[in-house]
Amino acid sequence: MASAIKTRTAATRLLAAVAVLSGLVMSVAQAHAATPSPNTEAAAATAATLPVVDMEATVKAAQIDPRRADSTLTPGAKDSVLAVERALQARGLLDARWVDGYFGTTTITAYSAFQRSLGYTGLDANGLPGATSLATLGQGRFTVSHKIGPGAKLQRNGYTVNTRTQDMLTEAERLLGFKLTLSQGSYNPGGDPTSAGTHDGGGVVDISVDGMSSSTRTSVAKALRQVGFAAWVRNPNQGDWPWHIHAAAISDTDLSTQAQHQTGDYYLGLNGLANQAADDGPRIPIQTWEEYQRTH
Structure with missing residues (x-):
């Protein structure tokens, strides 16, 4: 009997020792996990010292600068x-x-070549910085803030648009108090010869x-402009x-490319047509969808 008690006592002590040892091992592991490795700390320090490229400002400049008659820089975009x-x-x-600091036609061409070097084609190599290509270009050189993107494609009134465009149209409808009907959508290459290629990519629609x-x-054109569209009422003349x-x-x-030119012309007070006449739409402060969202 005494022998059995001694055996149980020894076993109990052994289990207690194992528990203490396990606790020590876990504490060491947790402390190690909580302590950043030298490599992690170095990467964080490097990222903190790199320039920051504002994607919104950069994309805006890439639309406006190629349409300028001079080398005026887009405000807020130079450093990026x-x-x-x-x-x-x-x-x-x-x-x-x-x-x-001027994102003119030569820079557009260079950026398009970079996109193609990544294996991109078509719209993915249109010279406008996309979030993925911009991050790749910036590896070890800069970080990216204010990332933007078109989102997934979807159907609206039987036409293809992307999520960003759909959200913008929905907000314009809320401002107007009634629904809008499309007569042409996006991603429609060659679908309408009179559109001069503006509908070949994303972001462009015609409203019935x-x-x-x-x-x-x-009023509709004004609401569309408020939420970030370059919008004009077009007539048969x-x-x-x-x-x-x-x-x-x-x-x-x-x-x-053609739609990029239209948005650039819009910023410069033009009508978005080949004749580059003065803007004939309602004049309001120009803003992008992202800028609109930050103020509403």
Whole structure:
């Protein structure tokens, strides 16, 4: 009996010792896990010292700068564009003389070449920085803030649009108090020869104005502009088309080249047509969808 008691006591002590040892091992493991490794700390320190590229500002500049008649810089974009241009120069895609903070046609061409070097084609190599390509270009050189993207494709009124465009249209409808009907959607290459390629990519739609008065058409164009579209009321005197409202979502990174030009012209007070006449739509402060969201 005494022997059995001694055996149980020894076993109990052994289990207690194992528990204490296990606790020590877990404490050491937890402490190790809670302590950043030197590599992690070094990576964080490096990221903290890198320039920050504002994607919103960079994409905006990439739409406006190629349409300027001079080399005026897009406000708030210079430092970000310079970081992108330096990275393109380091890859041998942009000559040093074009590293100037101006995202003109030469920088667009260089960025498109970089996108193609990643295996992108079509809209994914349109020269507008996308979130993935921009992050890749910036590895070890800059970090990216204010990331934007078009989102997934979906159907609206039987036409293809992307999520960002759909959200913008929904908010415009809320402001107006009634629904809008599309007469043409996005991602429609060659679908309408009169559109000059503006609908080939994302972010561009035509709105039906059937039954709308002149004042209502203007109100719709204004609401679309408020939420971040470059929008104009089009009439048959301007081209081979019926009355409609043409709207291009500013800074949609899937914009076709032609639509990029339209949004750039909009910022410069033009009508988005080949004649580059003065803007004939309601003049309000220009803002992107993301800028609108931050103030509403």
